[in-house]
Amino acid sequence: MEKLVNLKINNIPVTVPEGSTILKAAHDSGIKIPTLCYLRDVNEIGACRICVVEVKGARSLVAACVYPVSEGMEVFTNTPKVRNSRRLTLELILSNHRMACLTCPRSKHCELLALADEFGIEAVRYAGDDMQPRIENTSLHLIRDNSKCVLCRRCVTTCRNIQEVGVIGPNDRGFDTHISCAFDRDLCEVDCISCGQCINSCPTGALAEQDDTxxxxxxxxxxxxxxxxxxxxxxxxxxxxxxxxxxxxxxxxxxxxxxxxxxxxxxxxxxxxxxxxxxxxxxxxxxxxxxxxxxxxxxxxxxxxxxxxxxxxxxxxxxxxxxxxxxxxxxxxxxxxxxxxxxxxxxxxxxxxxxxxxxxxxxxxxxxxxxxxxxxxxxxxxxxxxxxxxxxxxxxxxxxxxxxxxxxxxxxxxxxxxxxxxxxxxxxxxxxxxxxxxxxxxxxxxxxxxxxxxxxxxxxxxxxxxxxxxxxxxxxxxxxxxxxxxxxxxxxxxxxxxxxxxxxxxxxxxxxxxxxxxxxxxxxxxxxxxxxxxxxxxxxxxxxxxxxxxxxxxxxxxxxxxxxxxxxxxxxxxxxxxxxxxxxxxx
Amino acid sequence: MPNCKTLVNYTGTPQQEEQLRQVIEKYKGQPGAAMPVLQEAQEIFGYLPEEVQVIIANGLDLPLSEIYGIASFYAQFTMNPKGQYRISVCLGTACYVKGAAAIVEAVEKHLNIRNGGITPDGKFSLDCCRCIGACGLAPVMMINDEVYGKLTPEKVVEILNSYN
Structure with missing residues (x-):
């Protein structure tokens, strides 16, 4: 028998299987917690902090996508603290995102754009440092524009764990971090198999097919x-x-x-x-x-x-x-x-x-x-x-x-x-x-x-x-x-x-x-x-x-x-x- | 970042590569093996060029992108060898306020390399360092064991030319 755990989400009692994440438990009780870096079974790393929630007794906000539920837990998904934190995180991500939404092939399906809409962001308060296109288009099948990348790593884990090809990864550190091939080689120089699964996992327009129309x-x-x-x-x-x-x-x-x-x-x-x-x-x-x-x-x-x-x-x-x-x-x-x-x-x-x-x-x-x-x-x-x-x-x-x-x-x-x-x-x-x-x-x-x-x-x-x-x-x-x-x-x-x-x-x-x-x-x-x-x-x-x-x-x-x-x-x-x-x- | 492909030709010997293979054997299969292997590889070769990282990736059966990701993340790793003349520009407080940034820029511009890089002929490499205790001479740089003080960008060019 599956062991069950009782908890409260926004004061509503919920019973879910042991081992569930807060994200899953919330969804099963009718609450959608926003996510960005999360891709089920592929990328569950709690990195982007968009899905943070308050847990009573916890020192700080926790990432709902990876935080497991426990007996008696009290979770709050919509407090001012949570909303402000998510909003600030999103604004900081946007500050460094080249917002070329009008000309972006991803606009209709962009998860970042959807979040900005959901959070009611009208203007980004912080000016980013690097807003120039950073385009890699050396392969026959794919274009990468790192100026639209949010460093969620969904493409990286898809390539490494689902396909076990592993031709891309996060290179360098801190503000210089960027997704690319080893030694920043072009995609046409490495053993990319051109499957394009990275495109399907990308939340933004950082990855797209070469358009031959x-x-x-x-x-x-x-x-x-x-x-x-x-x-x-x-x-x-x-x-x-x-x-x-x-x-x-x-x-x-x-x-x-x-x-x-x-x-x-x-x-x-x-x-x-x-x-x-x-x-x-x-x-x-x-x-x-x-x-x-x-x-x-x-x-x-x-x-x-x-x-x-x-x-x-x-x-x-x-x-x-x-x-x-x-x-x-x-x-x-x-x-x-x-x-x-x-x-x-x-x-x-x-x-x-x-x-x-x-x-x-x-x-x-x-x-x-x-x-x-x-x-x-x-x-x-x-x-x-x-x-x-x-x-x-x-x-x-x-x-x-x-x-x-x-x-x-x-x-x-x-x-x-x-x-x-x-x-x-x-x-x-x-x-x-x-x-x-x-x-x-x-x-x-x-x-x-x-x-x-x-x-x-x-x-x-x-x-x-x-x-x-x-x-x-x-x-x-x-x-x-x-x-x-x-x-x-x-x-x-x-x-x-x-x-x-x-x-x-x-x-x-x-x-x-x-x-x-x-x-x-x-x-x-x-x-x-x-x-x-x-x-x-x-x-x-x-x-x-x-x-x-x-x-x-x-x-x-x-x-x-x-x-x-x-x-x-x-x-x-x-x-x-x-x-x-x-x-x-x-x- | 200057990490990328070094401009200097790879000069690893079969003995060094054999040594590296033994290191890989020692750590293979252990969780987190890449880190100690990279550290020991740097001790063997002095730096971590692409050739060495490919041997590590193949040996540990890890994607090269993962090895490079680690090597480019940690400041302890370098992908450039040290030059015949190792230039260290002091970025300690005193030197900094006396204009060390312009000194670094002058070296970078004159040699066409960036901090951490090396000229294609292997002659000059450039690193920035912390206080070398010669604050009275700020701004200061060292070339191998020689200390040069009270620098100006013009002086830097003169000094570098004297090594040709």
């Missing part, structure tokens, strides 16, 4: 260019949030219409390429099961994960599936198959992808993925957030848009492709096709629920076994780099028993990617954002008549007309790639 507008306005767009599965499950729709609303139809109205010549679905990925990856796995290549085989859809693997497990790269990611397969097919079919010179085609991911911005420039015709598969990759900005700036009233349909040739997909966006989705999609290949479609199971993430956060490591003719196949699904690390260490030690592993860099998979609409720490704490977004994808899967990748008629047509067979010669040339061990440190 101008490049997209330029392409759309260039009459000589044929501009083709493709959307990743997870985008449709989150884009609506940017227009005030409830989390978990699937806006595929409106998204398609919006893209068409933005002026794209063809609106395709990267889901189609996800089905193609399954054909290739499933076939590759069957080959490996027959002894051609290393086991376990690990998925290669997540560019952040790939980069991490190349940097930290350069000796294990033979385990990675040689399949390009769906984004890169999509671009490869547009600039070969589609170009040929429509009689357009691939050099005149601009391929734009809409991704839940900032690492995709890095992936598009991976030179080893260049096509034999000299083209890069994808030209510009923008995030869900950037697409939302484009839609807004084009004056499209998103909720008024009629539902549209993707253009057929590379726009038809199955339920197996839709679930790619959630952790476990690629594995389930692959198993649907692999099982059907070995057992026949009628005898093969359709759903593989063991590999789905069901708990809040969806970041557990899940393991399952399936009986297939001739052998038992053991599979494993992990998301978040800290989980990937555990599995890779087992592989390196020779103690890994799995045959097939799905790894996604972001906890929960692409639905929680670094390019998805942002939410405050409070929303992240109390709403199952990942679960709701994943739910939208699983619902779509269930509603579809075609739910196995090999049933996709357009994929079948693609093989008949162009590729030949999965993992055949042409596939290897266009849809597969190789990996390169990379150094962790630039030295």
């Amino acid at each position: 101008d490049k997209v507008w330029a392409a759309l306005n260039d009459p000589k260019k044929h501009v083709v767009v493709g959307t990743a599965p997870a985008v449709r499950a989150a884009l609506g949030e940017s227009f005030g729709m409830p989390i978990g609303t699937n806006v595929e139809g409106q998204m398609v219409t919006a893209l068409r109205r933005l002026g794209f010549d063809k609106v395709f679905d990267v889901d189609h390429a996800a089905d193609l990925t399954i054909m290739e990856e499933g076939t590759e796995f069957l080959h490996r099961l027959q002894g051609e290549g290393s086991l376990p085989m690990i998925t290669s859809c997540s560019p952040g994960w790939i980069r991490y693997c190349e940097q930290h497990y350069g000796d294990q790269l033979d385990h990675l599936s040689t399949c390009k990611s769906p984004q890169q397969m999509f671009g490869s097919m547009v600039k070969t198959y589609y170009a040929q079919k429509c009689g357009i010179d691939p050099k005149d085609i601009v391929v734009v992808t809409i991704m839940p991911c900032v690492a995709k911005k890095y992936e598009v420039q991976r030179q080893e993925q260049r096509l034999p015709n000299g083209c890069m598969p994808v030209d510009i990759s923008i995030t869900t957030r950037e697409l939302a900005r484009m839609i807004t700036s084009a004056g499209l009233l998103f909720d008024y848009l009629p539902k549209g349909r993707f253009d057929e040739l590379l726009g038809i997909s199955t339920g197996a492709a839709v679930i790619f966006g959630a952790t476990g989705g690629v594995m389930e999609a692959a198993l649907r096709t692999v099982a059907a290949t070995l057992l026949g479609d009628e005898n093969a199971p359709l759903e593989f629920k063991d590999v789905r993430g069901t708990e809040k956060g969806m970041d557990s490591i899940r393991v399952a076994e399936y009986e297939l003719p001739g052998r038992t196949v053991k599979v494993c699904v992990a998301s978040g780099i800290s989980n990937a690390k555990k599995i890779m260490d087992d592989i390196r030690a020779g103690t890994c028993e799995y045959d097939f592993i799905e790894i996604m860099a972001c906890p929960g998979g692409c639905i929680n990617g670094g390019g998805q609409p942002l939410h405050t720490s409070y929303e992240q704490d109390y709403i199952d954002i990942r679960g709701l977004r994943a739910g939208a994808l699983y619902n779509q899967d269930e509603s579809m008549s075609l739910r196995k990748s090999h049933h996709n008629p357009m994929v079948k047509k693609l093989y008949e007309e162009f590729l030949g067979e999965p993992c055949g010669h042409k596939s290897h040339e266009l849809l597969h790639t190789h990996y390169i061990p990379r150094k962790k440190h630039i030295l």
